[in-house]
Amino acid sequence: GQNIDQPTEMTATEGAIVQINCTYQTSGFNGLFWYQQHAGEAPTFLSYNVLDGLEEKGRFSSFLSRSKGYSYLLLKELQMKDSASYLCAVRDSDYKLSFGAGTTVTVRA
Amino acid sequence: TAGITQAPTSQILAAGRSMTLRCTQDMRHNAMYWYRQDLGLGLRLIHYSNTAGTTGKGEVPDGYSVSRANTDDFPLTLASAVPSQTSVYFCASSDSSGSADTQYFGPGTRLTVL
Numbered sequence: 001g002q003n004i005d006q007p008t009e010m011t012a013t014e015g016a017i018v019q020i021n022c023t024y025q026t027s028g029f030n031g032l033f034w035y036q037q038h039a040g041e042a043p044t045f046l047s048y049n050v051l052d053g054l055e056e057k058g059r060f061s062s063f064l065s066r067s068k069g070y071s072y073l074l075l076k077e078l079q080m081k082d083s084a085s086y087l088c089a090v091r092d093s094d095y096k097l098s099f100g101a102g103t104t105v106t107v108r109a
Numbered sequence: 110t111a112g113i114t115q116a117p118t119s120q121i122l123a124a125g126r127s128m129t130l131r132c133t134q135d136m137r138h139n140a141m142y143w144y145r146q147d148l149g150l151g152l153r154l155i156h157y158s159n160t161a162g163t164t165g166k167g168e169v170p171d172g173y174s175v176s177r178a179n180t181d182d183f184p185l186t187l188a189s190a191v192p193s194q195t196s197v198y199f200c201a202s203s204d205s206s207g208s209a210d211t212q213y214f215g216p217g218t219r220l221t222v223l
Contacts, residue, residue, distance in 0.1 A: 033211070042199060042214040043152070087151065089181075093161075095140075095210060096167070100150040 002098035004024050006088050011106045012078055017019070020073045020086050021102045028093030034062050034073045035087040037102065043087055075105070083107045112136065113215035115200050121221045122190050130185040132156050132200030139182040140165075140205045142212065143175060145196040152199065158183055159205070190222045 003025040024032070031050040035043035049055055050066035061074040066107060067095040075082055085102040092098065113134045122128050132203075139160045144167075154167030158177040166199045167207040170193060187194060197219050201212040214220065 003122050015113075045211045045213070048211065060172060089152075091210070095205065096141075096154060096157065097152075098154075098168075099144075099152040101149055 002090050002092065004088055004090055004100035006086075006100040006103045008101070009104045009106070013027060014078055014080060014109050015029060015056055016078050017076045018078060018105060020088075020105070022071045022073070022088035022100060024069050024071075024090045024100075025089055026069070026092060026098075029066060029090065030093050030095065031091040032062075032064055032071050032090065033089040033097065034060075034071075035089060035099075037085045037087060039084070042050070046086075064085070078107045080107050080109070111201055113202055113213060114181070114213040115198075115218050119219040119221075120138065120192060121223060122187075124188050124191055124222055128187050128220075129188060129222070130187075130198055130200075132183045132185070132215060133181050134183075134202045134213075134215075135181065136199075136202060136204075136213070137180060138202035138204050138213075139176065139180065140203045140210075142184070142201040143173070143185045143201075144199045145169065146187060146192075146199060146217075147196050155185065155198075190220075192222045194220065195222045 006022045035044040037043040047062035088100040089097045142157045143155040156175040158189045200215040203212045
């Protein structure tokens, strides 16, 4: 099974940077995903890491360290529309996803 | 492109009644999943199907059943609903042919069992 931890809430100012950390303990690791979920909506895919290092996609970047069981999602140049929950998910060797409880990010003007 | 559709959008159900939540995808993805999402607990896998004709149990399968008669449809049935099944239910699908194997989610069904 998987044990995935991420902070419950974070608040940041428009234009700033926020880093959401995710730690995991896994019986079999086959990739880590980040999803964004706005209130009342479905999760949407943001990023995928399977090798150590940083993956950059525009304002969003995701980092993975498999030896430390650690990932972070970096959101730069925050916009009001970035207010949402961010879900860390680990895929196991059977290709099943286990999700963390999510981090609610509030962006203030 | 429709992607994944779910029906109904929301439902209030009396305890003890049965109900089927519908999920249809038009992306020809071979794998499909059902999750429930509860406050503070995140998404939990109920059942999954790696390909048409096969199904498997996830983390919280009790009280739920699924079938996968074809590639596009993956209904979830509650045979006798209980209040603890009050939740938001998401269906998802993935291609499983590439290493990323990204799961795409439907809009969800909000179910209240009274």
